[in-house]
Amino acid sequence: MLFPCTRGRKSSREKILDAAAELVGEIGAGRLTLEAVAEKAGLSKGGLLYNFPTKDALLQAMIQRMIDQVASEKEALREKAQPGPNLEARVVTKTLLNICCGGKMQDMATGMMAATAENPRLLDPVRQVIHTTLEQLKATSDDLDAALLAWLATEGLSSLEMHNLSPFSDEDRDRIVKAIERLVTKGIAE
Amino acid sequence: MLFPCTRGRKSSREKILDAAAELVGEIGAGRLTLEAVAEKAGLSKGGLLYNFPTKDALLQAMIQRMIDQVASEKEALREKAQPGPNLEARVVTKTLLNICCGGKMQDMATGMMAATAENPRLLDPVRQVIHTTLEQLKATSDDLDAALLAWLATEGLSSLEMHNLSPFSDEDRDRIVKAIERLVTKGIAE
DNA sequence: GTCTATATCAAGATAGAC
DNA sequence: GTCTATCTTGATATAGAC
Numbered sequence: 001m002l003f004p005c006t007r008g009r010k011s012s013r014e015k016i017l018d019a020a021a022e023l024v025g026e027i028g029a030g031r032l033t034l035e036a037v038a039e040k041a042g043l044s045k046g047g048l049l050y051n052f053p054t055k056d057a058l059l060q061a062m063i064q065r066m067i068d069q070v071a072s073e074k075e076a077l078r079e080k081a082q083p084g085p086n087l088e089a090r091v092v093t094k095t096l097l098n099i100c101c102g103g104k105m106q107d108m109a110t111g112m113m114a115a116t117a118e119n120p121r122l123l124d125p126v127r128q129v130i131h132t133t134l135e136q137l138k139a140t141s142d143d144l145d146a147a148l149l150a151w152l153a154t155e156g157l158s159s160l161e162m163h164n165l166s167p168f169s170d171e172d173r174d175r176i177v178k179a180i181e182r183l184v185t186k187g188i189a190e
Numbered sequence: 191m192l193f194p195c196t197r198g199r200k201s202s203r204e205k206i207l208d209a210a211a212e213l214v215g216e217i218g219a220g221r222l223t224l225e226a227v228a229e230k231a232g233l234s235k236g237g238l239l240y241n242f243p244t245k246d247a248l249l250q251a252m253i254q255r256m257i258d259q260v261a262s263e264k265e266a267l268r269e270k271a272q273p274g275p276n277l278e279a280r281v282v283t284k285t286l287l288n289i290c291c292g293g294k295m296q297d298m299a300t301g302m303m304a305a306t307a308e309n310p311r312l313l314d315p316v317r318q319v320i321h322t323t324l325e326q327l328k329a330t331s332d333d334l335d336a337a338l339l340a341w342l343a344t345e346g347l348s349s350l351e352m353h354n355l356s357p358f359s360d361e362d363r364d365r366i367v368k369a370i371e372r373l374v375t376k377g378i379a380e
Numbered sequence: 381g382t383c384t385a386t387a388t389c390a391a392g393a394t395a396g397a398c
Numbered sequence: 399g400t401c402t403a404t405c406t407t408g409a410t411a412t413a414g415a416c
Binding site: 028029030031112113116117118119120123126127130131133134145146148149150151152153154155156157158159160163164165167168172175176179180182183186187188189190 | 347
């Protein structure tokens with residue numbers, strides 16, 4: 001996804017995407033209205049619609065930004081990754097745990113939910129990413145079972161956190177993250 | 191959730207809930223309209239609103255029915271479960287794999303998505319169930335790490351399938367289910 | 381590039397007939 | 399208990415001024 005070179009301070013585009021992501025978390029995906037987004041971004045409805053001609057365009061951009069963020073986090077982690085077994089799986093799980101679940105970047109969640117609600121086909125690019133991830137895991141894992149389970153457990157945790165359904169305390173979560181690491185390096189017991 | 195004793199053929203209520211669940215899968219949660227539900231259920235909008243005075247009431251009933259289905263499937267499986275380690279975790283994962291992911295009962299998914307989109311607070315009862323599940327796992331698991339990971343992996347798979355994001359073939363899925371079973375009985379390797 | 385104003389439309393909900 | 403209007407609201411999108 002290309003867009004004009006906007007060095008310096010945040011472009012309207014970015015401000016709008018930020019506002020939209022926050023809003024979904026606050027009021028729910030189904031209640032995301034262009035007017036509310038415009039207000040939160042400090043813009044009028046007309047100004048918003050100059051940047052994103054339709055609501056679908058806005059949602060699509062939210063999804064794409066999320067995908068790009070995940071991809072770049074993944075690249076960064078791949079640089080620093082220790083060699084060893086199930087490398088790809090370790091990178092994938094750590095990426096998800098860093099971006100989606102843990103931090104402030106719950107845009108991921110919210111963007112996806114908004115898109116799903118509005119138009120399931122907007123998730124097609126995500127489908128593509130997930131498909132590719134599976135291919136890579138299959139091609140490179142030393143212990144595929146452990147790799148898949150670690151990946152799925154991460155997706156599970158991330159999914160619960162997305163929907164604000166996570167029952168885990170900080171200590172619980174810490175324990176889980178460590179267990180996932182252990183699983184992906186040591187495998188399932190005989 | 192109590193409702194009138196309606197032996198014999200399906201009550202309007204049930205037909206409406208079925209229709210709503212199917213519709214969400216077909217057209218997306220955000221496009222679930224009362225009119226569409228009414229039509230699919232073979233009713234008019236007025237007739238629908240007699241049974242469920244508001245859209246929230248309809249969504250709430252969808253959620254509750256889903257919770258009840260999961261609970262009763264869980265009870266059934268608990269009866270038949272083999273004694274052994276991590277029993278609760280085995281019951282929980284098998285329940286999820288049977289109900290949510292595998293079969294025809296994708297109501298679960300769809301109901302949840304519709305509710306999330308419309309009003310995140312409608313998921314409160316689900317939050318309660320998940321919280322209780324965690325408590326039970328903590329109280330009864332022989333190997334809590336393995337129990338939690340198996341549960342989360344199941345949630346992850348179920349979440350992908352919910353959103354139609356699963357990249358797994360039937361063989362893949364079979365392999366994963368077996369791996370989850372192995373994890374929950376054998377644990378993580380040392 | 382952003383604003384105001386407005387057209388258009390569809391959705392949820394109500395009232396009252398049958 | 400279900401139907402057919404009808405009301406009301408609010409959301410997307412357009413047109414054209416600044």
